[in-house]
Amino acid sequence: MITGIAASPGIAIGQILMIKNDQLNISKLTCKDSSAQLKKLKVAIDQSVLELQAIQEKALKELGAEEAEIFSAHLLLLQDPEILSQVNQMIETKFVNASWAIESVVKDVVTMFESMDDEYMKARATDVKDVFTRVLNHLEGITNTDLSKLDSDVILICDDLTPSQTATMNKKYVLGFLTNQGGKTSHSAIMARTMEIPAIVGLSSITNKVKNSDIIALNGSTGELIINPSDQELDEFKALKNKYQSGLDDLKKFIGKKATTTDGFTTVLAGNLGSYQDLESFHQNDAESVGLYRTEFLYMDRDSMPTENEQYEVYSKVLKSLTDKECVIRTLDIGGDKNLPYLKIKNEENPFLGYRAIRLCLKQTDIFKAQLRALLRASVHGNMAIMFPMISCLEELQMALQTLDDCKSELENESIPFSKTIKVGMMIEVPSAALITDVLAKYVDFFSLGTNDLTQYTCAVDRNNPKVQELYNPFNPGLLRLIHMVAKNANEKNINVSVCGSVAHHPTLVPFFIGIGINKLSMSAMHILKTKEQIINLTKSTCEKIAREVLKLETAEQIENYLLENQ
Ligand code: PEP
Ligand code: MG
Numbered sequence: 144m145i146t147g148i149a150a151s152p153g154i155a156i157g158q159i160l161m162i163k164n165d166q167l168n169i170s171k172l173t174c175k176d177s178s179a180q181l182k183k184l185k186v187a188i189d190q191s192v193l194e195l196q197a198i199q200e201k202a203l204k205e206l207g208a209e210e211a212e213i214f215s216a217h218l219l220l221l222q223d224p225e226i227l228s229q230v231n232q233m234i235e236t237k238f239v240n241a242s243w244a245i246e247s248v249v250k251d252v253v254t255m256f257e258s259m260d261d262e263y264m265k266a267r268a269t270d271v272k273d274v275f276t277r278v279l280n281h282l283e284g285i286t287n288t289d290l291s292k293l294d295s296d297v298i299l300i301c302d303d304l305t306p307s308q309t310a311t312m313n314k315k316y317v318l319g320f321l322t323n324q325g326g327k328t329s330h331s332a333i334m335a336r337t338m339e340i341p342a343i344v345g346l347s348s349i350t351n352k353v354k355n356s357d358i359i360a361l362n363g364s365t366g367e368l369i370i371n372p373s374d375q376e377l378d379e380f381k382a383l384k385n386k387y388q389s390g391l392d393d394l395k396k397f398i399g400k401k402a403t404t405t406d407g408f409t410t411v412l413a414g415n416l417g418s419y420q421d422l423e424s425f426h427q428n429d430a431e432s433v434g435l436y437r438t439e440f441l442y443m444d445r446d447s448m449p450t451e452n453e454q455y456e457v458y459s460k461v462l463k464s465l466t467d468k469e470c471v472i473r474t475l476d477i478g479g480d481k482n483l484p485y486l487k488i489k490n491e492e493n494p495f496l497g498y499r500a501i502r503l504c505l506k507q508t509d510i511f512k513a514q515l516r517a518l519l520r521a522s523v524h525g526n527m528a529i530m531f532p533m534i535s536c537l538e539e540l541q542m543a544l545q546t547l548d549d550c551k552s553e554l555e556n557e558s559i560p561f562s563k564t565i566k567v568g569m570m571i572e573v574p575s576a577a578l579i580t581d582v583l584a585k586y587v588d589f590f591s592l593g594t595n596d597l598t599q600y601t602c603a604v605d606r607n608n609p610k611v612q613e614l615y616n617p618f619n620p621g622l623l624r625l626i627h628m629v630a631k632n633a634n635e636k637n638i639n640v641s642v643c644g645s646v647a648h649h650p651t652l653v654p655f656f657i658g659i660g661i662n663k664l665s666m667s668a669m670h671i672l673k674t675k676e677q678i679i680n681l682t683k684s685t686c687e688k689i690a691r692e693v694l695k696l697e698t699a700e701q702i703e704n705y706l707l708e709n710q
């Protein structure tokens with residue numbers, strides 16, 4: 144039995160496929176024509192940017208926003224001024240080839256990350272390698288194994304699976320994967336969990352211990368694996384596999400049940416949607432409603448703005464398939480890390496603090512109105528609510544509401560029908576809005592806490608910047624106090640309040656959310672049944688006590704430990 148780091152739960156038994164990412168043997172060459180090298184480098188970087196953007200879109204559609212952010216971080220790394228200026232300088236002053244310059248500079252950065260004590264930071268070395276190996280491959284004309292072309296069941300084995308390989312692989316045929324490198328927080332581990340593929344990482348030298356015809360039995364829940372198991376071991380693993388599967392099947396008993404605590408507090412468990420395709424998992428996992436439909440993907444996969452009619456068709460299709468289940472549709476949340484090339488937004492120093500989401504919609508009202516009109520027209524086909532993202536003050540909310548009213552008047556004048564009972568809400572993602580939720584509650588029907596952004600803005604930490612990830616902490620006491628304040632204001636003003644950021648299903652935080660009176664948790668649908676199981680076994684009064692204790696604690700570490708003990 145070999146043991147590594149349990150990265151993603153589940154049992155897999157199958158034949159291995161060894162992935163050898165071609166070792167690049169870069170030679171140092173003297174290149175007098177440094178401008179030719181710089182040009183070559185630029186072309187390789189541009190090609191890498193295009194590829195990463197395509198992978199990012201695929202990840203966004205198939206895996207979710209959190210996983211796609213990995214590639215936003217990769218795109219940032221590709222443009223890292225410090226790395227690039229060192230590479231350029233080396234080419235210009237030492238007259239070396241671009242590949243050599245990249246390899247030398249990146250080697251130092253990788254060594255720096257690898258020598259860090261913090262596991263998360265250590266794992267960032269893989270990101271740097273992944274990004275610049277892509278550039279080097281372009282410079283050297285090398286093509287690596289394309290995992291999107293897999294066509295039979297395999298267990299992947301490699302030194303380290305890069306995030307881009309993980310995102311593009313044909314997951315239908317990947318039974319599991321094993322890597323020499325990596326830790327619990329490496330991106331391939333995060334993505335394996337999202338894709339529900341069993342995985343063990345940090346195995347040191349597994350690639351030297353196996354050959355391509357070998358059979359592996361692996362347990363991603365314990366981190367244990369056996370190479371060429373005996374019949375008896377195979378039987379044991381098959382039994383474990385059945386047990387694991389029946390555990391998942393067991394969760395199905397919660398289908399149709401409400402997420403009600405033992406003392407009668409009910410939380411709606413809703414699903415987040417990125418596209419129509421997500422509805423399959425939504426229905427399978429018994430999501431009660433859509434708590435967040437991110438509409439930006441409708442705008443992202445194309446060269447021009449979707450028309451009002453095109454949008455109307457998509458929204459109608461989604462609403463019809465949900466019958467009477469509520470669907471909270473968020474208006475366009477573009478900008479920041481989600482760019483639309485055809486909008487030609489000028490590069491900004493601080494895109495997350497800049498021209499994005501509702502700010503852009505309120506300035507480019509043609510875009511905003513096309514979407515609002517499409518939404519209003521589609522509203523007759525189901526139970527729709529509209530939600531505005533990134534509101535930072537009352538004036539913005541009022542302008543958005545006024546634009547919605549203008550669209551309603553236009554449609555009335557054109558005798559086009561729309562629902563008269565559409566609820567309107569806003570995301571709470573900006574501290575300046577969270578702090579005046581007592582005021583904002585008078586103008587909307589509901590709040591939804593966008594904790595992904597609220598964390599970034601409250602803690603002043605870029606959600607995509609790996610260098611400061613340790614500060615991007617959902618247990619930050621300031622953040623939790625702010626969330627509590629929003630829930631309190633919403634409850635006092637009798638409006639609904641939900642959480643739709645990625646911590647909504649975090650088992651450590653769920654009791655806190657229940658304790659402060661969150662009415663709805665909206666998450667990737669695959670987490671719903673597990674969260675329901677947890678809530679059904681909770682007691683609201685205990686959760687309230689837990690929340691009170693949490694709000695007294697002083698550091699994120701104390702809070703996390705306390706919540707872990709009281710989960
Ligand atoms: C959030 O910020 O928490 C959120 C749900 O929105 P997004 O992740 O799309 O920015
Ligand atoms: Mg957000």
